[in-house]
Amino acid sequence: MKQLPTESAADWGVALCHVCGLASPLRAGHCSRCDSRLHLRNRDSLQRTWAFTIASLLLYFPANMLPILRVESFYGTQSSTILTGVIQFWDEGDYPVAIIIFVASVVIPILKIIAIVWLCFAATKGWQPRQMTRLYRVTEFVGRWSMVDVFVVAILVGVVQLGSTISIHPGAGAVSFAAVVVLTMLAAMSFDPRLIWDAAAARAQQGGHQH
Amino acid sequence: MQSTSPTQPLVCHDCDALLAAPQLQDGEKAICPRCVGVIVSRGRNSLQRTAAFAMASAVLFAVANSFPFLTMRAGFRESQMLLWESATGLGAGGYPALAAAVAIFIIAAPALLIGGLLYIVMPLLWGRRLPGTVALCRWVFRARRWDMTEVFLLSVLVSLMKLGSLAELTLGTSFWALVALIVCLTAAVASLHPRDLWARIEEARP
Numbered sequence: 001m002k003q004l005p006t007e008s009a010a011d012w013g014v015a016l017c018h019v020c021g022l023a024s025p026l027r028a029g030h031c032s033r034c035d036s037r038l039h040l041r042n043r044d045s046l047q048r049t050w051a052f053t054i055a056s057l058l059l060y061f062p063a064n065m066l067p068i069l070r071v072e073s074f075y076g077t078q079s080s081t082i083l084t085g086v087i088q089f090w091d092e093g094d095y096p097v098a099i100i101i102f103v104a105s106v107v108i109p110i111l112k113i114i115a116i117v118w119l120c121f122a123a124t125k126g127w128q129p130r131q132m133t134r135l136y137r138v139t140e141f142v143g144r145w146s147m148v149d150v151f152v153v154a155i156l157v158g159v160v161q162l163g164s165t166i167s168i169h170p171g172a173g174a175v176s177f178a179a180v181v182v183l184t185m186l187a188a189m190s191f192d193p194r195l196i197w198d199a200a201a202a203r204a205q206q207g208g209h210q211h
Numbered sequence: 212m213q214s215t216s217p218t219q220p221l222v223c224h225d226c227d228a229l230l231a232a233p234q235l236q237d238g239e240k241a242i243c244p245r246c247v248g249v250i251v252s253r254g255r256n257s258l259q260r261t262a263a264f265a266m267a268s269a270v271l272f273a274v275a276n277s278f279p280f281l282t283m284r285a286g287f288r289e290s291q292m293l294l295w296e297s298a299t300g301l302g303a304g305g306y307p308a309l310a311a312a313v314a315i316f317i318i319a320a321p322a323l324l325i326g327g328l329l330y331i332v333m334p335l336l337w338g339r340r341l342p343g344t345v346a347l348c349r350w351v352f353r354a355r356r357w358d359m360t361e362v363f364l365l366s367v368l369v370s371l372m373k374l375g376s377l378a379e380l381t382l383g384t385s386f387w388a389l390v391a392l393i394v395c396l397t398a399a400v401a402s403l404h405p406r407d408l409w410a411r412i413e414e415a416r417p
Contacts, residue, residue, distance in 0.1 A: 006245050009222040009229040016222040019349050020409045021251075023222040023229075033413060034345045089372070097372050100365070133225050133246040144359050147316065151297070151359075151366030154313045156373065158300035159281045159292040159380070166285075166377065170304040178312050189356070194227040197246070 008194075008201060010040045018042075042192035046120055052187035053116050056180045060109060063180050066173035068153050073166035081173055082106065082149055104148040105177070112146075112184050115139045119191055126199030136193045143188060146181045150174055223250050254404040258332050258411060264399035265328040271392040272325055276318070279383035281367070283374070294318070294385050320358040321396060327351035328399055331408075340415035348408075355400060361393050 009016060014023050015038040017031035024031055026038055042048075067079035080088065082105045089098035115135055122132040153174045160168045221232040226246035233241050240252035254260070279291040292300075295318055302310035327347050334341050371380055 006228040006230065008227040009220065010227055012220075012229060014220055014222060014229060016224055016227070019352075020345075021224065021405055022409070023220045033409065034348070036349075085373075092376075094372055097369055101369065104365075129226065130246055133248065136225070137248065144362055145365075147359055147362045148366050148369065150309070151313065151317075151363045152369050152373065154297040154301055154309075155281070155292075155366055155370040157304050158297035159283050159290065159370070159374070160378075161290045161292075161300075165288070170301050170306050170309065174301075175306055175309050178309055182312070185356070193225045193246075197226045197228075 008197065010194075010198070015040050041194055041198075042190060045190055045192040045195060046123060048190035049116060049120055049187050052183045052190060053113060053120070056109075056183035056187065057113055059176045059180045059183065060113065063109075063173055063176035064106070066176060067171035068149060068173035068177060069156065069171055070169045071166060072169070079171065082177065085149070101149060104145050108142055108146045109180055109184065112139055112143055112188075116184065116187050116191065119193075119196070123191075123193075123195035123199055126196060126201070126203040129196045129200040132196045133193045136188075136191065136196075140188045143181065143185050146184075147178065150178045150181070221250060223248065251406045252404050254402055254407055257402055257404050257407045258335055260402035261328060261399050262332045262336060264395045264402060265325055265332065268321075268325045268392055268395040268399055269329060271388045271395060272321060274388035275385045275392055278385040278388070280385040280389075281370075282381040282383055283378045284381070285378035291383070294389070316357060316359040317363050320354045321360055321392070323354040324351060324358055324396065324400075327354065328403070331412075332403075335408075335411045335415055338415050340412060340417050342417070344412060344415075348412075358396070360389060360396070364389065364393060 009023060013026045015026040016023055017034060017036055017038060019036040020031060020034040022031055022033045024038060026040060028038065030037055064082055067081050068085070069080050071078045071080070082101070086098050086102045086106070089101065116139060119132060119136055119139070122128070153170050156168045157170050160166060221230045221241070222228070223230070223243040223246060225248045226243060228243055228245040230243070230250070235241060235251065235253045237253055237255045241250045242248070243250050276294055278293075280294045280297070281292045283290050283292070295314065298310045298314040298318070300310075301307075301313060327350060330341060331344050331347055331351065367382075367386065374380055
């Protein structure tokens with residue numbers, strides 16, 4: 001088992017203030033600089049992360065199956081889901097737009113949910129902490145871009161106002177989709193990457209005892 | 212145990228590595244040897260830059276919220292949309308929660324971010340600290356995560372493609388202000404180095 005090069009602050013009873021980033025002794029209770037409560041790790045990190053992730057996974061289905069948009073014109077009423085929107089752009093030959101929406105709305109959310117589940121297991125088992133920490137940073141960064149389709153609905157509804165020859169209405173899929181994005185963002189924020197390092201250190205120590 | 216710990220410890224927020232604080236020059240950053248993330252960084256004229264970009268952002272935010280964002284012409288009809296109408300339209304369409312979420316992501320979060328930065332940083336330039344500075348810091352860093360103006364910009368381009376065949380669309384003054392706002396606000400946040408900021412808050416007189 002590879003030796004971890006440095007020690008954790010937690011082993012010395014040193015807590016990092018989550019607001020101002022000052023390292024203080026945990027027994028002080030509150031940060032000496034900004035008076036925030038000190039915790040060694042995010043509170044109930046894994047429970048909260050699992051809860052947000054499961055909720056977002058459940059909403060992922062209505063988000064993709066329900067229409068996000070309903071267009072009424074004299075040609076009739078047309079509802080579109082996220083996928084039919086992508087297909088429409090593709091058929092019209094707007095390949096870059098089709099790819100952007102497909103990646104932002106379909107690929108990123110599901111990859112993000114898989115990544116968070118993977119991170120939760122890594123935090124329990126102590127798998128490859130360095131790579132997993134990198135995965136965590138990427139996950140936190142990309143999640144917001146999934147909001148693209150929700151904003152498209154907002155803009156289309158806003159600009160095509162009542163009284164024109166066409167009218168555009170938001171659909172229930174848009175709400176579910178926004179909820180998926182917000183929940184995965186909350187899941188990523190609740191996750192504490194330091195737990196992966198704790199588990200890895202515990203595993204290394206256990207391995208050391210066996211040899 | 213306490214006696215052997217380093218006198219001025221530095222702790223990595225991502226992997227909890229306990230390290231001795233390095234002496235950083237302006238513009239340098241310290242990389243964690245364990246998880247390869249940036250632990251602390253020092254800027255050049257950090258507060259002055261943040262203040263300048265935040266002031267520019269405030270002006271651009273006002274412009275972005277006062278002028279038309281998009282104009283649509285279809286046949287004889289012309290309709291104009293203001294930035295906040297992209298949120299209220301959803302409310303009128305029967306989804307008030309979604310409208311509130313969009314309003315937070317593109318108006319409330321950037322407003323809190325800009326206002327908060329100015330309130331915190333401007334007095335610090337003169338070594339003063341206004342009441343509530345510490346509590347506001349927490350909210351400003353939180354607002355930063357929920358500000359999605361740059362994602363909104365991508366959505367505008369997608370919407371133009373989507374409606375392009377149905378109607379003639381023109382980008383308004385507000386759109387260009389929003390583009391500039393995103394650049395300035397990103398620069399304001401990027402120039403803000405938490406360690407520099409907290410050191411200045413500690414030195415400041417209330």
